[in-house]
Amino acid sequence: MINFRLPIGDALEAMIDFLVEHLAFFTKASADIIEVMLKALENTLLAMTAPGFIAVVVIGLWLGTKDRKLCLGSALGLALIWNMGLWTATISTIALVVVSTLCALIIGVPLGIISAISSALNRMVMPILDIMQTMPAFVYLIPAIPFFGLGKTAAIFSTVVFSMPPAIRFTCLGIRQIPAELVECSAAFGATRWQRLIKLDLPLAAPTIMAGINQTVMLALSMVVIASMIGAKGLGGEVWKAIQRLQMGRGFEAGIAIVIVAMILDRVLQKLGTPKQK
Amino acid sequence: MIKIRVQGLYKIFGPHPRKAMDMLAQGKSKEEIMADTRHGVGVNNVSFNVQEGETVVVMGLSGSGKSTLVRCLNRLITPTAGSIFIDDQDILTMNERELRQVRQQKLGMVFQNFALFPHRTVLENAALGLEIQGMPLDNRLQQAREALSLVGLESWGDTYPRELSGGMQQRVGLARALALSPDILLMDEAFSALDPLIRRDMQDELIHLQQKMRKTIVFISHDLDEALKLGDRIILMKDGAIVQIGTPEQILTNPATEYVARFVQDVDITKVLTAESLMKRSEAVAYLRTDGPRAALRKMRKHSIAHLFVVDHNHQLVGIISADAAADLAAQGKDNLSDGVVCTDIKTVNPSTPAQDLFNIMADLPYPLAVADENNIFLGVIVRGTLVAALAERGGIV
Known part of the structure; x- marks a missing residue:
């Protein structure tokens, strides 16, 4: 017992080494695409300048939600961030969150749909999701480095892995929750599986899927902060710098900026998630 | 078939x-x-x-x-x-x-709990089956509208199912099935x-x-x-x-x-038994063309009844003649019934009338009830006594 140790860590390391070696073409390609996307988004947002960005956000929120409090709060919050001199870092963080969320949804929603349809896949995916969600977030940082090296792409990789489970889970749940009678009805009228998915499953599961997207965004935001340890920069980078230099005030300022971004994202997604009542 | x-x-x-x-x-x-x-x-x-x-x-x-x-x-x-x-x-x-x-x-199907799609309007729900068939938008909405008007909901097309009462929702369910013809x-x-x-x-x-x-x-x-x-x-x-x-x-x-x-x-057996199952297919009718008053009286005597239905050669109901009227005609020496036929618009019921309705109809009728089809062809007769007896025998009322 004392001398024999199960080589779990060694095995996983060997597996990752193997993957790094043989998936290099894939990771390189996807890293390039992600980097281009991220750079483009970040540059666009920065080019808008702080007042421009704030104006666009507020007008968009007003048209979308007609919620005066939300508009005013967002304007004030963003203005505060600007005032604290954290604008560039905030934009960098937002760009990271947007790109990782998009990647997580592009992979997660279809996976959720498939695991709702196939019980076999469902039984396979669910325990993996359990593991993914209970694994400490920091652990995902380590394999990202051999694949992508230090930097933003590695940060996005670990963020996608960390934030994807709710997208899969909620999509799957939303579709499985469709009342049996409606499912029966679509079959009785001769719908194909695809027609059922488009006409019944997705529209009815939309609020649940939106709740999953909300969670994914929130997890992505928390992860891009943690990913500053492997070079994500942005607001997380400010916090990380403040830790290393023991600049308490600077650290809290960055923390407040993160809270503001999180609150705006959360409220907006909640508004989008509640179906409009006529 | x-x-x-x-x-x-x-x-x-x-x-x-x-x-x-x-x-x-x-x-x-x-x-x-x-x-x-x-x-x-x-x-x-x-x-x-x-x-x-x-x-x-x-x-x-x-x-x-x-x-x-x-x-x-x-x-x-x-x-x-x-x-x-x-x-x-x-x-x-x-x-x-x-x-x-x-x-x-x-195969159109209608479900117990309606099974309407909550995210679709009534019209879109009614068009569901046609949409699945792949019918173009305009045609299917047109056909769905027609189906909705069959069930009396033509003006509700733009509402959502949750705004309708249960009965109306099921009409939509019915329209959805009917839209497919x-x-x-x-x-x-x-x-x-x-x-x-x-x-x-x-x-x-x-x-x-x-x-x-x-x-x-x-x-x-x-x-x-x-x-x-x-x-x-x-x-x-x-x-x-x-x-x-x-x-x-x-x-x-x-x-x-x-x-x-x-x-x-x-x-309640009176809801189920119909006039057809209770009537007597009586041969006791007088033929307007061939039967004279004496023949009519003889038929009445034979069947022990005081009234006789009169039919023409097509077996269409013409009227009713009473024993008194027939006797008068006979006394006057007429050989034709037409002068004695009364109530040319006598009350008839069609064979599918439920028994429970018969009681009311018969209550104020001075003569037996004739059963005739939609062409007024005489089919049979219901006498109050037989109605009650038939129901009693089948364990219905009394």
């Missing part, structure tokens, strides 16, 4: 239906099979035909297999054994694509979730629609009154098997088993 033909249909629920089938063949009961093998018997050796244009009500208590049976008809549930022919096509041997086609074109309507406890008043309205409306459409309808119900009202024939099920098939009257007056008899004992 036979529209639906079901032969030796079985449905066993569970992973290994063979064993349960063997036990059924040995005559084991549903409970024994459940206890031994944990397999449920849904449908047990069911065979029946449905004629085109006929309304068949499949009736039974919950757990009798009636809902399973109707789902076998469009293969929402795949039967374990047996065959189902719709228009002589065996739907159990069809592949997915053929099956979808039959479902899209021939299917040959067959499968109605699974379609009115059971509605409150009694609305339910009666919907039943009347279905009868009314059916008079125009002549669809083949398989209606599932646990409500005997509903079955008696809607069904041309009733299939009574118990434990997955058919106990009796027959017209409402056959089921009531001639129950095949003790179970059926108990099932029907509380029925």
Whole structure:
């Protein structure tokens, strides 16, 4: 017992080494695409300048939600961030969150749909999701480095892995929750599986899927902060710098900026998630 | 023409239906099979035909297999054994694509809890089946609108199902099925979730629609009154098997088993028996052209009655003549009845009038009630005494 140790860590390391070696073409390609996307988004947002960005956000929120409090709060919050001199870092963080969320949804929603349809896949995916969600977030940082090296792409990789489970889970749940009678009805009228998915499953599961997207965004935001340890920069980078230099005030300022971004994202997604009542 | 033909249909629920089938063949009961093998018997050796244009009500208590049976008809549930022919096509041997086609074109289904899509308007719901068929938008909305107007909801197309009452929602469900112009309507406890008043309205409306459409309808119900009202024939099920098939009257007056008899004992028979089943096909009529007063009097004496219906050579009802009038004519030496015929617009009922309505009609009638069809052809006569006697004999009233 004392001398024999199960080589779990060694095995996983060997597996990752193997993957790094043989998936290099894939990771390189996807890293390039992600980097281009991220750079483009970040540059666009920065080019808008702080007042421009704030104006666009507020007008968009007003048209979308007609919620005066939300508009005013967002304007004030963003203005505060600007005032604290954290604008560039905030934009960098937002760009990271947007790109990782998009990647997580592009992979997660279809996976959720498939695991709702196939019980076999469902039984396979669910325990993996359990593991993914209970694994400490920091652990995902380590394999990202051999694949992508230090930097933003590695940060996005670990963020996608960390934030994807709710997208899969909620999509799957939303579709499985469709009342049996409606499912029966679509079959009785001769719908194909695809027609059922488009006409019944997705529209009815939309609020649940939106709740999953909300969670994914929130997890992505928390992860891009943690990913500053492997070079994500942005607001997380400010916090990380403040830790290393023991600049308490600077650290809290960055923390407040993160809270503001999180609150705006959360409220907006909640508004989008509640179906409009006529 | 036979529209639906079901032969030796079985449905066993569970992973290994063979064993349960063997036990059924040995005559084991549903409970024994459940206890031994944990397999449920849904449908047990069911065979029946449905004629085109006929309304068949499949009736039974919950757990009798009636809902399973109707789902076998469009293969929402795949039967374990047996065959189902719709228009002589065996739907159990069809592949997915053929099956979808039959479902899209021939089988409209109406569900107990309406099963409307909550995210779609009433019109979009009514158009669902057509949309699945791939019909272009304009055509399908047009056809859906027509279906909605059939059920009286043409002005509700833009509302959402949750804004409608239960009865209206089920009208949408009916319109959705009718929009396909299917040959067959499968109605699974379609009115059971509605409150009694609305339910009666919907039943009347279905009868009314059916008079125009002549669809083949398989209606599932646990409500005997509903079955008696809607069904041309009733299939009574118990434990997955058919106990009796027959017209409402056959089921009531001639129950095949003790179970059926108990099932029907509380029925108000006056709602079910019709004028046709109560009338006497009397030969005691006078023919206007050939019978003179003396012949009429002789017929009255022979049948011990004081009135005689008079018909023309087509057997169409002309009027009624009393014994007194006939005697007067005879005294005057006339050889023709036409002067003595009174009440040329005498009260008649058609053969499908329910017995409960007959009491009121007959109450203030000084002479017996004539039964005539829509062309006024004389069919028979109902005398108050025979009405009461017939009902008493069948255990109905008194």
